Amino acid sequence: MPEKKRQWGYCYEPDKFGIAGFTPVGSELVAPPRVRQCPIQMEGVVQDFRPFGKNVSANVFEVQIVKLHVDERLLMGDGPRPRIDPMLWRPLIMSFCRFFGLGGEVHPSRLAESGFMKFVTQGMTSHAADSSSTHEQK
16 A cells, blocks of 8 residues: 555545445455445446546546346336435435535534545645735735
């Protein structure tokens, strides 16, 4: 693991399922296992990846979903194309290192407290102040 990630609080965990209390279940079309407790699961294949960003070392991944698994209790509608009932599905959404459900933030993120996020937010604050003062001078 790169030293920078260690400084941000990352650590290697060989038993990711066990530490999280989840159960691995075999996938049908890809090698990595799925999480049994997740009501919606996607199997995907990485088609492409490339670096992006100016002041960060980050990558974007293009993933093709090859198999979708949905708990039948979440489905509505008859026929060949049932759809997911949005009132029954309760997704957990990560937005900029904070976890949200349909009704607001549900859990604080340790990543949001990391040195990386402090750097990002301080950089953003200082950048906003710089652009604001530049705008006032014009």
